[in-house]
Amino acid sequence: MPDGWWRDRAGAAIRLRDSLAPLPSTGLPGLPAPIEVVLVVEGKARDIPEDPSGIRIERAPASGDDTIIDLVRHHQGTRPITVVTADRGLRARATALGAEIRGPSAVPR
Secondary structure (H helix, E strand, C coil): CCCCHHHCHHHHHHHHHHHHCCHHHHCECCECCCCCEEEEECHHHHHCCCCCCCEEEEECCCCHHHHHHHHHHHHCCCCCCEEECCCHHHHHHHHHCCCEEECHHHCCC
16 A cells, blocks of 8 residues: 655655665575665655665665666676666666666565
8 A cells, every 4th residue: 555655755765764774784585694785865865864774875866777777887797786676677777787686575664
């Protein structure tokens, strides 16, 4: 059921950041800890504060999808990269660069 996140994008991004906080030390199924977690934010969510939880905030200057692809491209071949998204276009772009894809249900909330 939709929760109206689009009416408060910054608040939704903060809630997501906070829900991701355990992941660097717990990992995900098939991705044992420690893992680096990068949250890409765009638009009104771009100004959310950093948090000492270990989640890195990447502030997209324009398209969040383009920033994710830039990050994948930058780290391509240096380490395994997993992108969590439901967006088909982003999935295709990231997969073409060698990233593993997981759907949003892979991340506990």
